[in-house]
Amino acid sequence: MDLEAAGAGVKYLIRDRDAKFPPLFDEILAQAGIQVVLSGIRVPRKPHLLHALREYKTHYNRFRAHQAIEQATPLRAVPAPITDPHRITNLDIRRHDRLDGIIHEHQHAA
Template identity: 60%
Template structure:
């Protein structure tokens, strides 16, 4: 009985026997392996995508382009990056013409920003969009960040980024009349600030990427006497609520 590789399943053993011209029923191989104390169907040793995301969350980034249209009919392309662990978002810019030179400069800006924040990113997930030139990956590689491509037509492989895209559309782009690129960048900056510094996120236990969860108020009298003020952003598109001074 060959026991060199106990990770082989019964299908692999049966297949190897077939290459030798030996035909054995699958049930027979199963019973022999069981009798020898070998799991006939061991779990695969390959890391699943979900396990990879969980294990590497602290060093994982994701990016994507978002398309929107201004009131003049001009199509704008927004490039944004999100940190998996903290959910911090960086809007790298918006342009009507995402040329290789523009995307390359966005990559350089991202690397400088990460270095300034002492970030420890090692991987960046992106799709196979042709707007990403080869030099985009090269710049990140020089900074020690490996680019991981998502599968073709498998947006769930970049689900954290896709979720932010949906949130940005629902909370900002679908509720704002964008005049031009300058107005778009202003709106995106305001939303980025709100998202990173105020908006609560379930994935980080109701904290914001750059704000810790405040201490819980347990005194009923304090709750009854709370003074709350509302801060409007972007002309009232976004509301923030804070303790009154």
């Protein structure tokens, strides 16, 4: 028994892009008057990827030193040089990890 014999008219078949559907499958459906509609491409774990890219972008533009602009960051002004030797020996540097420790940011404590 096929669908036409049962009185069901099929116009569209929605399927994924799996290789288990050979081109012959689409040809047979086209001969029967059925249009094949491919489902959208899926990206597993896309939200995690977008989160990681946002974190890296923030790190790159706010905290990472760039040699082309005198070791400053694109979104901050060049800091004043430290000339007092006492202040250099007593620097309090804090580390902040991003992306579970993949990226490390270092800042002077206030």
